[in-house]
Amino acid sequence: MKKGLEFKGLKFLYIVIIAYIVLFFIEQKNALLSLQKALDIFYQLLPIFLFIILIMTLINYFLRxxxxxxxxxxxxxxxxxxxxxxxxxxxxxxxxxxxxxxxxxxxxxxxxxxxxxxxxxxxxxxxxxxxxxxxxxxxxxxxxxxxxxxxxxxxxxxxxxxxx
Amino acid sequence: MKQEQPITIKNAIKKAIMNLITMMPMLLGVIGLIGIMQTYITPDMLSKLFGYGVVADIGTGTLMGAISAGNPAVSYIIAEELLTQGVTLYAVTAFILAWVTLGIVQLPAETSVFGLRFTLYKNILTLLSTMLVAYFTVITLQVFSS
Known part of the structure; x- marks a missing residue:
């Protein structure tokens, strides 16, 4: 049987999503603010992800x-x-x-x-x-x-x- | 003995992308948690926790840095504000160092990737080093300044 993708930290992500849902019902304003901050961090990280893919590619290719x-x-x-x-x-x-x-x-x-x-x-x-x-x-x-x-x-x- | 397969550049790129994709749930979880932390932990809240002696300040600075997260530039801005408010350089040094070396919000993700043993050793060593580096940095600075 072909092995599928093994995602890491799925349970952790579910817990964070639940935290956001709970927060949304308790303090909607802060939930949206937190989400906005998280999105800002994600956008800041996008170029870094590309850099990491580049480094990992070089490692995969050159380093045995x-x-x-x-x-x-x-x-x-x-x-x-x-x-x-x-x-x-x-x-x-x-x-x-x-x-x-x-x-x-x-x-x-x-x-x-x-x-x-x-x-x-x-x-x-x-x-x-x-x-x-x-x-x-x-x-x-x-x-x-x-x-x-x-x-x-x-x-x-x-x-x-x-x-x- | 199994022969090592030669890898093409296409395979190397694919492997790198797949590796990052498998890490995405963990990354998104950490980013989401940092968003919540940044909303609820403000610099003003942090400054009230300092001013109880060198050891306590280093400990508090380390702990505060460890529970905070984000770009290091943010920690420098907060550090500058803390110094202005009279917080000791010991605490501020521990704070900015712990900000980049320790991450309580990352611990679950770290454990799931590296396992408990490695994560435990790494974080205990980092915690002790961060406190010692903060202490020695300020002491050395004082020696050079005098």
Whole structure:
């Protein structure tokens, strides 16, 4: 039998839809406002979805399990950590938009510790840096970025230790 | 041993699109929930929760950042407002960092994709790191400023 599409988070979506329906009957104004905010977020995410499809296509095409294991696998060493940090820094959009791709990497043999490092390094948002600099200044931005990268690596080390 | 099938660019695109489509219910659920959160959690509500010492402020900042969601630019705007209202830099740093690293609304989706064990480890490590990064960032900044 051919396997159909396996949607993720259907139950979660149903719960949110029910929450909106309940909210609509209790506070119609806020329900509509919430829906408007959600739609605004969705429209903002559309270009990011295209970017993610592009990245995932490139990964599917160029990165084979052997190559991924080489960079993110058990023998990847320090090079894997550097790849994870760089990937985290250059990735865009909200974390949940990347879940599918990350799970795919896991299934292809990527190390959990490097994925943890990747996730934390995502806290550095390159497009947002000018904004952060404007509000918090150069010293704060540099120090915060340094500690984010340091703790991204530390988290990976701890995750490795937890998995042993 | 099974031979790895060569993949064409067409298949790679199809696989990427299908992968995103399967994630859509989860993404729409998170987006819907963020809409509700943004309606009910205002910056004014957040500012009343700070001002109880470094550790408590870092904890509150982390928690507030974790339950909030949206574009990081929004967190910077709120952070600026919080600083203006006298909230400590410890709390504000924890807040903006937790905003992008932790996501309570995403937890159900995260668990359904990665499983409980990975999600638990990831979020505990992220929570501790966020609090420590906030503390060390402000301490280091003070050392350099003095």
């Amino acid at each position: 399990p052997k190559q991924i294991i080489k960079h993110f696998g058990k023998e990847s060493g320090a090079k894997g950590v550097i790849y994870a940090l760089l990937a985290g820094i250059i990735s865009h959009g909200p974390m949940y938009a990347w879940y599918g791709m990350i799970q795919e990497l896991r299934e292809q043999g990527a190390k959990d510790s490097l994925l943890i490092t990747f996730f934390y390094a995502r806290a550095i948002k390159i497009p947002m840096l000018p904004f952060m600099l404007g509000i918090f200044g150069l010293a704060f931005t540099l120090i915060l970025s340094f500690y984010i990268l340091l703790f991204a690596v530390i988290q990976g080390v701890v995750m490795d230790w937890l998995e042993e």
